Amino acid sequence: MVTPFADRTRVSLAALTAAAVFVIDTFTRLQSAVAVLYALVLLVADDGTSRSRPARWAFPCAALAVISFLINHGDRADTDEVLRLVASLAAVTIAALLLTRNGHLREQVRASDARYETIFNSLALAIWEHDFTQVAAELTALRTSGVKDLEAHLRANPLYVAHLCSLVKITHANDAAMRLMGMTNGTRFFRRLSDFLPEEDSSFVEGLLALNRGSAIFETECQVRTAQGDLIPIFIAMRLPTDGRGYDRVCGSVLDLTERKRMEKNLDAARLERDEALHRAIIGGLSTSISHEVSQPLSSINAYLAAARRWLDRRPPDVAEARKVIAQAEHAGEEAAQVIAQVHDVVEQGRLERSLVSFDPLVRQVIEAIQSRQPIASLGVKTAAEGGYVLGEIHLLERLVASLIGGALSASPGLDDQTTINITTSADGSYVRLNITGSGSCDRAAPGLADPQPAHFSAGGMGLCRAIAQFHGGSIRVNGDRTDAGMDIELELPRACNGE
Template sequence: MNLFDRPQSAGAALLACAIFCLDAFTRDDLAVAGLYVLVPLIAASGGGGRRRAVLGWSTACAGLAIAGFLIFQARGAPPLAFAHLGISLVVLLVMTLLLLRTQAMSSAVERGERRYRSIFDTLASAIWEHDFTEVVDAISRLRASGVEDLRRYVVEHPEFVAEMRRLVRITDVNATGLALMGVPSKEAFHSRLSELLPETDESFADCIVALDERRSLFETETTVYTLAGSRRDIFVTFSLGPEACLDKVPGSILDVTDRKALEAQVLRTREELAEAQRSGALAAMSASIAHELNQPLSAIHSYADAARRWMARMPPDMHEAMAALTGLSQAIGHARTVMHRVRSLVGNARIRSADIDLGELLSTTVTLMRADAAETSTRLVLMRGRWRDLAVSGDRILLKQVFVNLVTNAIQAMAEVPPECRTVTVKIDVEDGATALVRVADRGPGWEDAEEKVFGSFYTTKPAGMGLGLSISRTTVERHGGSIALGRAPGGGALVEVRLPLAGAGPSVADGVGDGQVEQVAVDGLVQ
């Protein structure tokens, strides 16, 4: 490919010939060799400014200058002709160096421009290039007219904001920006910013203030409409600092339409989840109250049925009937207290604490479970061990419900076990002299799931179960400063261990009971 542009190359060649003829064949010493510096300049001005071309033209001119000097000297050149030649060659050398430096700088600028253009056109983020010069001029005129508070002025004069928006020209756009707006080519893209923004846009007022302040970074969120008329929410970032060239300000455009739609969906989902949680909490509270009232209601039914049978005898056994009615009255009071205590527990109210004889509490619990045990031919065994006066601090009703739940679960877990093997053992012991330990063991299949899952709300293995017994029991025990854990009984069944801190002076050894001996209280499980 020819390194020189033809019109400029031809002109440079003609000029070089003319200078050579004047320098070599005139009689007088006109010192025209210095004009050779014009030849590389003319050749370079036509695009022939590459390094090899500049060096070629300069070398040729230097050769012509020396050849002209030799011809002129042969014809009787004056003494100053040699000095003129030296000056011409020096000037030509300096001009060549300047041209080479200029060419190198131009090449660097061109490479930078190409690199910028490549980045601009291929960037994954949409970019629009804006010309804000007319807006800046208008702001300057407004300041000159006496307006000092520009922020207040743009708020009070929305027509000024609309006019400024129409003055902003869109000078360039990359491929991603075209795709965002659905425009096929740069030529078809909008020429003014007002064509992109809706009339109701309020973000440009802040942009005017940012231009006046020459902020290094301006960010705003607004809405644009594509060529097809669809709405897109965008986030725009400008650099308007003092070093910015305001006739070509690139704006980074981020499409946040999908993100805002997702945020709206997340917000709706969060509201729905909160509503579901409120409904679930209400359902859990209702279920827990119903669960805890189940045992007192069963006792009420048993006492009422017993009273009816004693009254139906001939003659009626009034003594037993009165005993059953007394138990009925106590069961009703117990149900009322249970409901009040469960409501306090669910509502996180303060527990009513008092010292409780743990042995007596477990004895009455086992006695209360006689009816349920009789229905399944289950033997209940209470092992008090060598300790007496085991006092714990807490709410008697709530702790009693814990052990009722544990014994009930143990009885129900042995539904598939042969009747002669159905035994529930409740054993009392002491750990470290400061903690009461109650073990409730059965001979059923044992625990199959992890402890955290078993203690979770609504976990149950029973077809008609609500799955709240163990969850409520753990909450109750923990609020009494204790803990509850699962294990495996020596016979292979399930084991639940309840630990509660002892109150008062601590335990004492029962009279007549030595180390290693236990006192057993067996409940047959059959109602006589």
């Protein structure tokens, strides 16, 4: 910016220079084109802007050159003297034209800079500019000294990393960066990266490694310390020089992640509340189904004990038959204990932990367990969901599959060698499915399975299954539940693609 004092000083100096050239040209007998020195007047008068208008000085200088020529030579001038005058006037004219052109170019550059500064400061995205020149020189020195594993060297020398961080200068920052870092108008931005990047942050080491590799882009999440000392999470993206030049102008685009982190925290809290609500729903379903699932083995125990008492009351007592009945009562007691243990496992966990579960192996494992306990049932199994994973609680998923297959068996006739239940798994890009189909009606329940009710699920049993499916984001559809048509059950669970 040109001040009035500087402008007056420049004009005065230009006028003195013009007067000195005129005196030398007029009152000395130098055999040269002294008037060429009038070009100096234009250079002195130029203030670097188009406002100076060198033409305003060119005309007076040219007039002084002509006046000096007429005073010294008049009409007696020879050819050499005329040529010297013409050369002087040409020099002044060319100087004026060049200075005028340069003034316009400088004005265009200033306008472009002002436009860039306006855009730079009006962006909502925070941007600051780094100078990595000294850091690049340090990394080059390390390579020259024989350091081959730069990452190991940096990890082993945190003080040296802190030193490199202090070498990174912050040369420019826009208004959004000032607001992000809690700075008011008139406050200077941080001078060095170490002023606001915590020493314990490992992102700087990653940036040094990217710089050393010659990567074109470096992106990372880190934390920075504001002017008030608060730590805020940010995402920063930098375009790094790959040609060995431009280390003094490395811009970083910075996104404030505070709001996103807050939303993620709220989302995690909402998920926790949802999981706890579903857990309570499962416990409620369990409490409803316990009476249904335990009542059959308890009733069987009472019946077996009554039969044993009758065998023992005979004269003579039939001890062998009594022992058989007591063994059956023990088996029924074990089934009741298993139900109680499963319920206890779910309740004891308090918070259900999810993991990636391969669906087909889980289904095959449940089927093997059922067939070992119910060998007379023929299960047609076709697992085609290889590679299909479910994100869930494995014990609940096993319980769910076993309950659905048990319900289908309960709805099948007789459970003899002619009984067939078709079990099919499949998967697409979004879901993993289990289809269970059977036909006919039921005369009695499958002992030891999840739902002891004949011909259909009990309210508690189906409620528990639906609660477990909903806990995993899935659903259950029962397409048929008629006495003469058996059951057609479809379980659908969200797929965790490729086990991820």
